[in-house]
Amino acid sequence: MDMAWHAQRDWPILEWGLAGRLRRDCMEEWTRFIHHPFVKGLANGTLPQEVFQRFLIQDYLYLIQYTRACALSVHKSTTVADMREAAALVSGILDTELPLHVGYCKGWGIDEDMLRKAPESLQLLAYSRFILDRAQTGDLLDLLTTLAPCMIGYGEIGARLHAAPATRREGNPYWSWIALYGGDEFTTLVEDGIRRLDRIGQQYGADARYPMLKEEFSTATRLEAAFWDAGSEFPLS
Numbered sequence: 001m002d003m004a005w006h007a008q009r010d011w012p013i014l015e016w017g018l019a020g021r022l023r024r025d026c027m028e029e030w031t032r033f034i035h036h037p038f039v040k041g042l043a044n045g046t047l048p049q050e051v052f053q054r055f056l057i058q059d060y061l062y063l064i065q066y067t068r069a070c071a072l073s074v075h076k077s078t079t080v081a082d083m084r085e086a087a088a089l090v091s092g093i094l095d096t097e098l099p100l101h102v103g104y105c106k107g108w109g110i111d112e113d114m115l116r117k118a119p120e121s122l123q124l125l126a127y128s129r130f131i132l133d134r135a136q137t138g139d140l141l142d143l144l145t146t147l148a149p150c151m152i153g154y155g156e157i158g159a160r161l162h163a164a165p166a167t168r169r170e171g172n173p174y175w176s177w178i179a180l181y182g183g184d185e186f187t188t189l190v191e192d193g194i195r196r197l198d199r200i201g202q203q204y205g206a207d208a209r210y211p212m213l214k215e216e217f218s219t220a221t222r223l224e225a226a227f228w229d230a231g232s233e234f235p236l237s
């Protein structure tokens with residue numbers, strides 16, 4: 001494990017509130033997610049290009065399903081302020097993140113047609129259907145808890161790899177990915193998400209519902225760990 005970056009020291013917000021408690025209580029699954037061999041391959045630049053390309057295609061399809069779940073968080077909100085926050089995230093993804101992802105894929109030789117036509121992997125099907133189930137069946141707190149590993153995990157991976165002296169910067173084809181998720185803009189988004197989860201947790205009585213929330217966070221984390229292999233069953237064509 002890289003000793004240069006410590007969640008506790010360098011990102012105290014992660015240790016705090018509901019998000020911190022869930023992350024600590026699911027540390028085994030969490031470690032498998034954020035220290036997956038795929039992540040090591042990004043850090044040292046040794047991940048094969050085709051593996052990354054196939055992952056990017058599945059990740060685009062994931063973003064679409066994630067956005068649908070986020071849209072349900074507008075519906076599940078019980079105050080106008082919460083609705084506005086949820087709606088802002090949906091527009092942010094549709095107007096900024098998705099076009100950025102399409103542009104990034106182009107740089108890797110994947111055009112929009114390939115993105116649209118790609119079959120969904122089993123990992124994507126399992127993860128997105130789980131999220132959508134929690135979004136439809138649960139309330140806003142269930143939904144935000146289920147979405148939390150996605151947001152916090154990529155933030156933590158980005159921050160860690162961005163700061164680690166062992167990460168290859170020069171000539172690493174994945175440095176732009178690391179710089180995106182380890183950059184200030186994304187970090188601020190994640191910190192806002194952590195605060196929001198805590199606030200909604202207090203509003204919706206997280207303490208009394210903790211076992212169920214932990215189950216949701218744990219399952220989403222296991223599905224994140226599995227998602228690194230989402231592209232592995234498909235050839236690029």
Ligand SMILES: Cc1ncc(C[n+]2csc(CCO)c2C)c(N)n1
Nearest residue numbers: 059062063066093097150151154227
């Ligand atoms: C499998 C997978 N998990 C998490 C992310 C990161 N991510 C996707 S949407 C979102 C929140 C809105 O910006 C974040 C952080 C990803 N790309 N792919």
